Amino acid sequence: MKIGIDKMAFATTDQYIDLRELATRRGVDPNKYTIGIGQDRQAVVPPTQDIVTLGATAAAKLLTPALAKRISTIMVATESGIDNSKASAIYVKHLLGLNDFVRTVELKEACYSGTAAIQFARGLVAFNPQETVLVIATDIARYGLNTPGEVTQGAGAVAMLISAHPHVLAIEPTTVAYSKDIMDFWRPLYATEAIVNGKYSTNVYIDFFLQAFTRYQQLTGQTLADFAGLVFHLPFTKMGKKALEGLLGDRTDAVAQRMRQQLHASQVYCRQVGNLYTGSLYLALMSLLQNGQVKAGDRLGLFSYGSGAEGEFYSGIVQEGFTTALNDIAADLKTRHQVSIDQYERFFNGRLGMKSADRQFDLSHDRRPFVLAGQQNHQRIYRRQK
Numbered sequence: 001m002k003i004g005i006d007k008m009a010f011a012t013t014d015q016y017i018d019l020r021e022l023a024t025r026r027g028v029d030p031n032k033y034t035i036g037i038g039q040d041r042q043a044v045v046p047p048t049q050d051i052v053t054l055g056a057t058a059a060a061k062l063l064t065p066a067l068a069k070r071i072s073t074i075m076v077a078t079e080s081g082i083d084n085s086k087a088s089a090i091y092v093k094h095l096l097g098l099n100d101f102v103r104t105v106e107l108k109e110a111c112y113s114g115t116a117a118i119q120f121a122r123g124l125v126a127f128n129p130q131e132t133v134l135v136i137a138t139d140i141a142r143y144g145l146n147t148p149g150e151v152t153q154g155a156g157a158v159a160m161l162i163s164a165h166p167h168v169l170a171i172e173p174t175t176v177a178y179s180k181d182i183m184d185f186w187r188p189l190y191a192t193e194a195i196v197n198g199k200y201s202t203n204v205y206i207d208f209f210l211q212a213f214t215r216y217q218q219l220t221g222q223t224l225a226d227f228a229g230l231v232f233h234l235p236f237t238k239m240g241k242k243a244l245e246g247l248l249g250d251r252t253d254a255v256a257q258r259m260r261q262q263l264h265a266s267q268v269y270c271r272q273v274g275n276l277y278t279g280s281l282y283l284a285l286m287s288l289l290q291n292g293q294v295k296a297g298d299r300l301g302l303f304s305y306g307s308g309a310e311g312e313f314y315s316g317i318v319q320e321g322f323t324t325a326l327n328d329i330a331a332d333l334k335t336r337h338q339v340s341i342d343q344y345e346r347f348f349n350g351r352l353g354m355k356s357a358d359r360q361f362d363l364s365h366d367r368r369p370f371v372l373a374g375q376q377n378h379q380r381i382y383r384r385q386k
């Protein structure tokens with residue numbers, strides 16, 4: 001039985017900043033951001049958007065009324081939790097208007113947990129092939145204003161349906177997970193921004209990739225030549241290049257060139273949006289499927305990484321019909337508008353954060369389908385606008 005990703009959809013906010021403008025404001029050479037880090041634009045998050053509204057928006061793009069009735073479980077993978085107890089999946093389920101006989105849960109392990117959700121969903125579908133599981137990887141990457149990590153922020157959600165009728169990617173049985181207790185990035189309960197040892201985390205990422213990929217090859221007998229392309233978790237596009245070059249070294253043969261070209265195709269949307277934490281690998285997959293040289297039957301390798309740290313390498317076979325099973329991301333990104341660095345900083349400081357006071361946001365400037373209207377009696381108030 002094939003099990004895998006049946007449909008995918010991506011959603012981000014309506015606003016972005018140009019990173020050349022941010023570089024100028026921070027007194028940095030713009031080439032450092034666009035070439036050294038590999039990012040051009042970054043999603044800006046107004047206070048009226050959060051992981052719930054972004055996740056619901058992505059999911060609404062792929063759900064038809066018939067599909068909505070088939071959802072048995074919603075798993076929200078995030079490291080931008082809005083509550084220490086209640087799962088964001090319950091809010092998402094309510095906003096989507098799904099029936100109450102649905103299991104709802106939230107998962108956490110930094111940027112990795114979207115992959116854990118997919119693997120758990122595979123198990124549920126294997127138990128009962130009638131089930132369709134909705135996995136949503138949704139995050140707001142925040143490092144703080146004027147910090148080294150600021151250029152690697154971003155926001156967005158990728159929603160995926162996991163079923164026994166995959167039209168995007170049939171996941172293959174062998175997967176390699178690898179975890180170690182490492183302090184490269186973490187966010188204590190009292191902090192709104194992460195504590196990060198950025199350079200260390202890039203080195204751990206590369207090491208975990210090489211460990212997991214080597215083991216995958218030992219277990220399957222496959223080599224790089226068996227893959228049409230590799231897809232990486234992209235906290236910033238240069239990270240994927242560092243990992244791939246760590247594997248290729250000075251290789252210039254046809255397989256190595258193919259891997260470099262496909263990596264380039266997988267980076268297109270990340271360059272425009274920034275880091276999605278849990279969703280970044282899956283936005284890279286969508287980017288490769290829409291911008292790369294990929295056809296049904298091709299094998300793709302996926303490397304997932306979450307600080308703390310956990311990595312996983314797994315593979316899947318591209319399915320017939322994948323082009324129509326994804327939303328048109330290039331078209332959606334064209335509808336965004338640029339905001340100034342001042343506006344971005346006001347939004348950055350204006351969100352609910354850890355404050356307990358009641359607040360009511362002005363919704364007149366947010367035309368997204370789902371909005372966070374404010375906070376009342378310690379409860380977040382969400383609205384469906386369309």
Ligand code: COA
Nearest residue numbers: 029031032035036037148149152196198199201202205235
């Ligand atoms: N033109 C072109 N490239 C330039 C440049 C310029 N004027 N100035 C610097 N660069 C290059 C550097 O050579 C470096 O390239 P390299 O990594 O290939 O060596 C790159 O830009 C970054 O500059 P550097 O000064 O080394 O980094 P930084 O101190 O600004 O921090 C991160 C970069 C990624 C570590 C930081 O943004 C961060 O901490 N991000 C969050 C953590 C993260 O995303 N970790 C990833 C694993 S999950």
